Amino acid sequence: MESIIKTKLLTKRYGRTMGIDTLNLNVEQGDVFGFIGPNGAGKSTTIRVLLGLINITSGMAEVFGLDVRKHRKEIQQRIGYMPSEASYYSGMKVKDVVQMSAKLRRTNCKREANRLFDRFDLDENRRVEDLSFGNKKKVSIVCALQHKPELIILDEPTSGLDPLMQKEFWDALRERHNAGATVFLSSHVLSEVQQYCKNIAIIREGRLVVQDSVEALSNSTARRVTLRGVRHLPLLPDGVLEQSKMDSDFTFLYKGSMEDLTDFLAAAKFDDLYVTEPEMEELFLHFYAKAGVRK
């Protein structure tokens, strides 16, 4: 499968501050790729490098196989971008902003723009400074999708949107994806990433922690083990990532050999046992624990 986004040892420094550090990413054509990390992890910095808004300190970044430093204009022609917080020129109407965006791309997207206005229940005649945060976000969605780009880059796309609009947004995105578009989105809402993305990368302090498919990560060997009515607890086996005890219940996240686990359970005395797949959130927190960082 062809790589749509590829970075190798991508590094961005702001003076002494590290933005992103030797980041290796690979997003393939037709993917819906989630880029996860907390605020300040380097998600927006990575996106801005890909868009050519900021320079690379070292390493390389390619979009559509083109170097972002040399082919900024060609790359941007094929991208639809939605920033996390959109700012527009005060005094302009929604339709003027959307039309300006289309003109800057030298395309006429009036029909598609009107369809998106209706879909997202957006009043095209309102002035942008009168819009709520959520409605500004909708303007961003229209600007990002109206020209039917090959690659859609979204920075925290659903923050500020009400649940109904979030659903509409994901439906619109799914339609574009089904039509062949690749989607790259940053988020810290794990549930939506788990639900909508095929592959994810987790970034922490500018460094890639892990990149894998959502399925593989969810089906990783890690298991949530919960013991109810614990009367005796032997020595914990290797591979216990995180544990907690409440009254007579004991729960832990386990990623080790099954043999060790069964030995442990055989030695323990308890009333009931639950072994479940961990939630994405748990994996996320696990990967964020310093000890769990893969370098």
Place this chain on the structure above:
Amino acid sequence: MIIFKHEMKRGRRALFIWSVAISAFVVISLMLYPKIERNMKLVNSILTNFQFLTAAFGMFNTDYVSMISYYGIEAGAFLGLGGGLFAATTGAAMLAKEEGRHTAEFLMPHPISRFSVITQKLLALLVQVIILNLFVSGVSLLAAQIVKRPFPMDQFAQLHFALLLLTIQLGLICFGLSAFMKKDNPVVGIAVTLAFYFTNIFININRETALFKYITPYFYADGSRVIDGAMPWDVISISYAAAAVILMAGYIKYIRKDLAI
């Protein structure tokens, strides 16, 4: 030319207000001229007694109150300073406002080169400055007709050409500086304009500071110098070369910079 049109549209209100305000001051001063003319002897004697002050404002001649000399001082003050402030503050905001108001994140991900962005914005600035100059000179000609004291056209044209060069130069300098700023700050434009304006006053008061004439555009656009003689092209050339260097540095900076979003 989308960005050019966009800037022209966004700047039209400020352009209109500045043009009307400067023209109003010029018209009022021209309307007062017949009264001053009637008391020419008195005015002459008063001004002769305040040579330090008159020199500061470039009133070196005994012919203080011919229509064109009077206009040269008034226009120099209102169009030179007011127009200079308009050009400088508009120029200083032109690039920096995109980052300061976070609209760069809307504009710059579009497939348009930074060279094109900066060039279209520069063009919008120049056109606005030219419109302001044409508007004020047109209104002045009209006012001169009303008070029935028509200008000698060659001197009038030379004065306004010098003022046009002055305002364009201030605009270019501040536009170049704008590329180095992360927020649009009107103080930069005001400071640059006033610094140049007062430098010329110092030159007028103290001839030993004449070397600074290559720095300030107010020197070559000074009403008394322009009306009485030929344009000092050597000064204009050096002065514009300095502005071109700042503009070029601004181009290089803007094309290479990390956008502050």
